[in-house]
Structure formats: structure tokens, C-alpha cells
Amino acid sequence: MLQTIASTFGQIILYLIIIPSVLGAGLVFANRSSKRQVVTYFGFSAQIIAGWFGIVIHEASHLLMALLFGHHITSFRLVRSPNRNDPSDNSLGYVNHTWNQHNFYQKVGNVFIGIAPIIGNTIAIYFITKWLLPSSLTSWQTLITDHDFISPTQITPTYGFWGFIIWILVVINICLGGFDLSPADLKNSSLGLISLLVLLVLVTVIASLFGWNTSLVTLIQSIMVPFITAMLFALLIAVVTTLVLRIIGHFR
Structure with a gap:
């Protein structure tokens, strides 16, 4: 029984915490x-212009969670826009909230509130891609699950060339403004x-006792x-965005 509980707990932690944490850190x-x-x-204000959509999703994710x-x-x-005359002011948005420290549900919620931008922006990229460039998402899923490449010629945007351009601009905007968790975000997550x-x-023990662990x-x-x-798809886009910016900087 103890071996079953340990094995089940290990798999739960792997999928719920370890893998998402590694990818989230990336x-x-x-x-x-x-x-x-x-x-x-491009200057201080460029991060707001270039990452506006991602910033909004970032804070909205905190708020909704x-x-x-x-x-x-x-x-x-x-x-x-932060106060340029205040060196300590670097916040591009905020959500201030309070909770009952004796409420178990609200304490657990702190974990998800802190990492909410990772969840929200990943979901946003997924659905925007599913709308504007669904074949690329299908290609990526096939590569991950079946280790099979699909020819780039088979990746076609839903709305033609301009749909592809809009997709690039939106996902880059999200990658530039959405995924950066602040020290306050990480501290908030650690509280729960x-x-x-x-x-x-508790869930693992109960599931194992009743034989529900596999389910x-x-x-x-x-x-x-x-x-x-x-x-993984969002991380790929974020890394490519970083590399493109490095290339741009090299030629400036």
C-alpha cells in the first residue's frame, strides 16, 4: 500500500508541479x-508597447484566479507605466488582494494566483494559435506525441498571409509581456x-485506499x-523571440 501511495504521489507531483515548474522557469x-x-x-517604454497584450493577460490572470x-x-x-523618477517602481501592472489566513482553500489558492500568468498566457497562445494557425499546433502536437515531423508546407494560416502576420505579432506580444513572474508572484505562490x-x-492516500489511484x-x-x-509550444516561441532580439541587437 505504501508503495502504491508513493508511486501515485510521485506521478501526481511530476505532472502537476515538477514539469510545469521547469517549463515555467524557462x-x-x-x-x-x-x-x-x-x-x-528600443527604450524603457518599448516593453509596454511591445508587450501590452501579454501584460494585460498577466494581470487579468492574477485577478481571475x-x-x-x-x-x-x-x-x-x-x-x-512606472514612475521613471522612482527607481523602485518597476511594476507594469498589479493586483492587490487579501485573504483569510485560516481558510485552507484560500491558502492553497495562493499557489495558483502567483503562477496564474503562466497558465493564462499559455492558454491565450494556445487558443490564438488554434484560431489563426491551427495546422502549426497540430504539427507541434504530432511532433511531441508521435515524434513525427510535418512538412512546413502543410502549415497554412486560417486567414492567409495577414492572418499569419497577426498571429506572429500577437504571440510575440504575449511572450514579451506575459510570462515574467515577479518576486512578489513567487513569494505569493510559496505561501500556499x-x-x-x-x-x-490526502487526495493520494484516499484514492489509493479506495483503489482510485490509477483513475x-x-x-x-x-x-x-x-x-x-x-x-512547450509557448516556450519555443519565447526562445525564438529572444534569439531574434539578440540578432537584432547584434546588428544595431
Whole structure:
């Protein structure tokens, strides 16, 4: 029984925490690198212009997740321009919220509120791609699941050339403004991490006792594998964006 519980818990942690955390760290690193290059090459305000859509999704994700977990919103701005005269002011948006520290559900929510921009922007890229360039998403999913390449000539935009241009501009905007988790975001997530782990242990033990462990792992995989695939796709775009900016900087 203990071996079953340990094995089930390990698989749950792998799909819910470890893999998303590694990919999320990659997205954060790529986003920070891209923003730093944009500011260096094009000026401070360029990060807001070039990443406006991503910034809005970033803060909206915090906001919606906080509401979902019953937190009280005290104030928020989906996008703002920092005060250039204040060196400590580097916030491009914010969501201030309070919660009941004795409420287990709200404490667990802190984990998801902190990482909400990773979730929100990944979902945004997925659906925008599914709308404007669905064949590329199909190609990527085939590559990940079947390790089979699809010819680039088979990747055709839904709305022709201009649809492809719009897709490029939107996903780059999201990658430039959306995935950078601030120290406050990471700190907020850490506040609920212990509560989340306790919850996962309890769920694992109960599922194992009743023989539901295989069904539980299968359910989690059915949800997380498509999301992880989408995260990999977003990471690919973020890395390519960073490399393109480096090339631009090289020729400036």
C-alpha cells in the first residue's frame, strides 16, 4: 500500500508541479531576457508597447484566479507605466488582494494566483494559435506525441498571409509581456505550497485506499499533458523571440 501511495504521489507531483515548474522557469527566464533586450535596444517604454497584450493577460490572470479562490480584491491595474523618477517602481501592472489566513482553500489558492500568468498566457497562445494557425499546433502536437515531423508546407494560416502576420505579432506580444513572474508572484505562490502538498497527499492516500489511484493519475494526465504540450509550444516561441532580439541587437 505504501508503495502504491508513493508511486501515485510521485506521478501526481511530476505532472502537476515538477514539469510545469521547469517549463515555467524557462518561460520566465526567456521573458525576462526578451524584456531586457527590448528596453536596451528600443527604450524603457518599448516593453509596454511591445508587450501590452501579454501584460494585460498577466494581470487579468492574477485577478481571475484570486476571485476564483475567494480572495478580496483591494485594487488592481491591468497595465500601467512606472514612475521613471522612482527607481523602485518597476511594476507594469498589479493586483492587490487579501485573504483569510485560516481558510485552507484560500491558502492553497495562493499557489495558483502567483503562477496564474503562466497558465493564462499559455492558454491565450494556445487558443490564438488554434484560431489563426491551427495546422502549426497540430504539427507541434504530432511532433511531441508521435515524434513525427510535418512538412512546413502543410502549415497554412486560417486567414492567409495577414492572418499569419497577426498571429506572429500577437504571440510575440504575449511572450514579451506575459510570462515574467515577479518576486512578489513567487513569494505569493510559496505561501500556499505547503497547503497544496498536504492536499495532494490526502487526495493520494484516499484514492489509493479506495483503489482510485490509477483513475486519478489518468485524469491528471489527460488534463496536464495537453497543457504541458502547450507550455512547450509557448516556450519555443519565447526562445525564438529572444534569439531574434539578440540578432537584432547584434546588428544595431
